[in-house]
Amino acid sequence: MxxxxxxxxxxxxxxxxxxxxxxxxxxxxxxxADGLPSGEIHQIVELPNGQMLAAGEGDFYLCDxxxxxxxxxxxxxxxxxxxxxxxxxxxxxxDSLLWLRDQQHVYLFDALNRHxxxxxxxxxxxxxxxxxxxxxxxxxxxxxxHWTATQPNGIQYQPRPERIAVxxxxxxxxxxxGLSYTDIIGxxxxxxxxxxxxxxxxxxxxxxxxxxxxxxxxxxxxxxDLGKGQYLICDTINTLGYFWPERKLFVSxxxxxxxxxxxxxxxxxxxxxxxxxxVYTDNGAFLLDVQTxxxxxxxxxDYIAQWSNLYHCMELDNYLRxxxxxxxxxxCLTPKSNINTADFVCRHVEGMFDEDVRNLQADTEGHIxxxxxxxxxxxxSSPDTANVDDHVTHFGPEVGIPTTAMILGAAGITxxxxxxxxxxxxxxxxxxxxxxxNRTRPLPVALTLLCLGDSLLPLSLLGRxxxxxxxxxxxxxxxxxxxxAAPMHTRYRxxxxxxxxxxxTCDAPQDLSDMRAPTAQYSDLSTGEYTFxxxxxxxxxxxxxxxILPIVILPPMWLSWWALTLYAVLVITAIVLFTVRRRK
Numbered sequence: 001m002x003x004x005x006x007x008x009x010x011x012x013x014x015x016x017x018x019x020x021x022x023x024x025x026x027x028x029x030x031x032x033a034d035g036l037p038s039g040e041i042h043q044i045v046e047l048p049n050g051q052m053l054a055a056g057e058g059d060f061y062l063c064d065x066x067x068x069x070x071x072x073x074x075x076x077x078x079x080x081x082x083x084x085x086x087x088x089x090x091x092x093x094x095d096s097l098l099w100l101r102d103q104q105h106v107y108l109f110d111a112l113n114r115h116x117x118x119x120x121x122x123x124x125x126x127x128x129x130x131x132x133x134x135x136x137x138x139x140x141x142x143x144x145x146h147w148t149a150t151q152p153n154g155i156q157y158q159p160r161p162e163r164i165a166v167x168x169x170x171x172x173x174x175x176x177x178g179l180s181y182t183d184i185i186g187x188x189x190x191x192x193x194x195x196x197x198x199x200x201x202x203x204x205x206x207x208x209x210x211x212x213x214x215x216x217x218x219x220x221x222x223x224x225d226l227g228k229g230q231y232l233i234c235d236t237i238n239t240l241g242y243f244w245p246e247r248k249l250f251v252s253x254x255x256x257x258x259x260x261x262x263x264x265x266x267x268x269x270x271x272x273x274x275x276x277x278x279v280y281t282d283n284g285a286f287l288l289d290v291q292t293x294x295x296x297x298x299x300x301x302d303y304i305a306q307w308s309n310l311y312h313c314m315e316l317d318n319y320l321r322x323x324x325x326x327x328x329x330x331x332c333l334t335p336k337s338n339i340n341t342a343d344f345v346c347r348h349v350e351g352m353f354d355e356d357v358r359n360l361q362a363d364t365e366g367h368i369x370x371x372x373x374x375x376x377x378x379x380x381s382s383p384d385t386a387n388v389d390d391h392v393t394h395f396g397p398e399v400g401i402p403t404t405a406m407i408l409g410a411a412g413i414t415x416x417x418x419x420x421x422x423x424x425x426x427x428x429x430x431x432x433x434x435x436x437x438n439r440t441r442p443l444p445v446a447l448t449l450l451c452l453g454d455s456l457l458p459l460s461l462l463g464r465x466x467x468x469x470x471x472x473x474x475x476x477x478x479x480x481x482x483x484x485a486a487p488m489h490t491r492y493r494x495x496x497x498x499x500x501x502x503x504x505t506c507d508a509p510q511d512l513s514d515m516r517a518p519t520a521q522y523s524d525l526s527t528g529e530y531t532f533x534x535x536x537x538x539x540x541x542x543x544x545x546x547x548i549l550p551i552v553i554l555p556p557m558w559l560s561w562w563a564l565t566l567y568a569v570l571v572i573t574a575i576v577l578f579t580v581r582r583r584k
Contacts, residue, residue, distance in 0.1 A: 027157060029153065035069060039151065041054050042056060042151065043055040045098060045100070045139070058075050062114065062448070065487050065517065069449070078105045078108075079105060085103055087134050088134070090133060091132045095111070097111070099132065106120065141484065159485035170427075176190065177415070178413065179428065180199075189223050195215075207243075207245060214252065218235040218239070219235060221233075221236055224270070224271050233250070234266050240252070240257070240260065242290075256293045259286075262284075263282075265282045267408065270314035284309050285298040299344040300345075304329075304331050304346065307329040308326040312356075313359045314360065315360035322344075325359070328356070330348075331346055333346045334346075350390065357371070358372060358407070359407070362413075374404075376421055378393045378433075391541050400431070404423050410428075418432055440539055442544025443538065444547060445535060447479050449519075450476070450477060450478075451478075465552055466549060466551045473553055479492070480517040483536075483538060492507075494534040498528060499525070520534070529553075
């Protein structure tokens, strides 16, 4: 009995420790190691650009998403309260002026230029003081994260709780609906060892060799709806044919397709139009004309063959593009005119975390989700073939998706837009795409620091445009997407137009204990006009809006416009004097 109790105590301790580890992994704790001079933080306020301003007793710090930087404040030029108060407070005046109050002083912070102002006496009044709000214990930022000033231990940050994918079993209705085939009129078809099970408003019907004329007695591999009550099905030995449930009739077309013998196991089919179907196999793919029962090569098959002939899946998206998943890559076939032509543009999708694409499913927004041998990817692609820029995002354990191989061809979507991907014999992962939106939504970038040579300049100089003298041509710009929840998953690209032909890319640091905001450095900038641009993306999603900073490097004094004007006047005067003297 004692051993059992000891075992239970140890087991519960292990479970509690694992739960604590799981919870704390999502939290961040900012301390003196992150730039805070002490743990005595009494007030936190979010600024319009998304930065968090932390205040102690006369000390102020701005968070750039990675660490805290001190903001200079001359306390002698602030307003001293007639008598100390216990309550900290703040007040927004418009969206640029932020009033702060601690126990002894009142401060005025310019939130747009991010520096303190000292014209308080002309602005402060008893009516204004009466409108101050008490500093909240917990501040919620625009990303839904919670900030708590713990006072003795700095700042605690808790990201917004996010929904993650769930694992469901074969007895779950979502599993059954998601992995069933839904035809044009909304009937659900489920392939079972007993035959084809059809579920509609009238009930459930089973079709097999016992009640359908000439129906194969071997298991069915797939079923697709050709319209007008006709379906294309195939069994496990490549018996391909048409099936009419109402007539309870199956007609094989295998003997009419002599070229079918050169293909291995037929895995599935994708309806392209009323009379064209793409059929894929273990060693290639072809187009089937269901009006004439003739085969033709799959467009761009030779191009795909450079990577693989082992086809796993196909999906037609909202733009009538055919997505093809193979053992070694994902491909997108775009018709040049319409889907009924054989003229396609094909491209290999770059950026896949895993090239073994095992199943495909389009969501309600037309984005493609690919189940791979190590998780699930989402592909967002422009329908404009002239401006192709695929954004591939890999999802794994961080959102509840196992990194195991997905089952070939076993993916679907339910009527309520739940995505279902099968990864084991009786297990699937289910999720709604919007659950992951906050993890991949593009974020704007804030310019947080400006250095000229060895000099750290105030943030108020981040105006538009930024004019610098020719001596200040060694420039460093620090920036951040302020992704407090997952800074290590943020990547950036930047360029200086007028100088850079291509984007420079950089990833955020991966070590939370020593994270610094990324910085772009430029040396010996020549006289002229430039535009600095920077964008951010979370994981491998699309790039967010660009933050732009125009920069003008002024010419040296001897090359300024007035100096050049003076030179011209002197030259003209010399020429006139020389001409007058010669005439004399």
